[in-house]
């Protein structure tokens with residue numbers, strides 16, 4: 163087979179490149195980080211993402227492993243057809259029916275919410291959403307502890323987030339993250355407000371665990387606001403830029419936001435902070451969470 167002249171083969175490589183790029187965006191990893199974690203070169207990854215790399219199974223496996231997914235997840239169109247069928251059915255229900263369906267499914271399959279979940283609030287969203295700012299205020303208002311998950315992970319690991327990524331990669335970070343969030347839920351039966359790292363939603367197992375123990379609120383803003391708030395804090399992670407708010411950095415932010423939006427949208431409530439003051443958003447957040455009892 164003449165791989166690179168066959169239009170179908172080209173389309174396949176382009177599709178594969180798009181998937182690698184989307185997974186990298188979902189994880190919030192730069193190409194440099196993926197290269198370091200997978201042992202592949204940045205240049206090779208750029209070719210793969212551009213649909214130009216005639217990638218071997220072994221390299222694909224290395225990339226998948228560094229993204230903490232299986233090679234099949236990277237390749238399959240609809241990894242869980244049965245799930246897609248249920249989702250399409252649920253998609254035809256209105257909001258009220260969806261609440262009913264949720265309760266029915268949870269009761270039928272013994273998946274009822276962990277007791278006390280509504281006392282534990284987790285704030286999710288991209289950098290600059292206001293998780294720390296509004297989270298601290300909410301915790302003070304409810305008289306419960308305020309916890310930043312990333313800081314707890316660092317404390318438990320005895321080192322910084324950068325070091326954790328360097329030493330253990332994304333997969334290691336996610337393991338530490340699951341352990342820390344279980345511990346925080348256990349330690350705070352009477353209530354807590356917790357912030358999370360922007361990429362927590364990118365691994366299904368972790369996000370499921372988070373949602374089983376915490377009432378999740380997605381704090382969102384416009385891409386431009388996320389960018390200006392992040393720039394004001396002088397730290398561009400995880401956006402691809404060393405030079406501040408370039409148009410490339412904004413494109414990268416948009417891509418990360420777009421790839422995560424359907425995941426963030428699984429939260430129990432959404433608070434849009436776009437064009438709102440901190441004071442207004444705090445009121446919106448208080449209204450969005452279950453009243454403390």
Ligand SMILES: Nc1ncnc2c1ncn2[C@@H]1O[C@H](COP(=O)(O)OP(=O)(O)OP(=O)(O)O)[C@@H](O)[C@H]1O
Nearest residue numbers: 288289290291292293294295391435438439440443
């Ligand atoms: N309506 C708003 N709600 C929340 N924060 C706002 C709002 N408008 C402006 N801001 C500003 O945006 C910044 C949000 O930063 P903050 O550190 O709270 O975000 P974060 O979600 O914790 O980000 P990170 O993921 O980097 O920890 C603050 O400087 C805050 O004053």
Ligand SMILES: O=C(O)C1=C[C@@H](O)[C@@H](O)[C@H](O)C1
Nearest residue numbers: 189190289359360361399400
């Ligand atoms: O959105 C992200 O991918 C990240 C956000 C930060 O909170 C950090 O957790 C890290 O830089 C990754």
Ligand SMILES: [Mg+2]
Nearest residue numbers: 293294295357
């Ligand atoms: Mg924060």
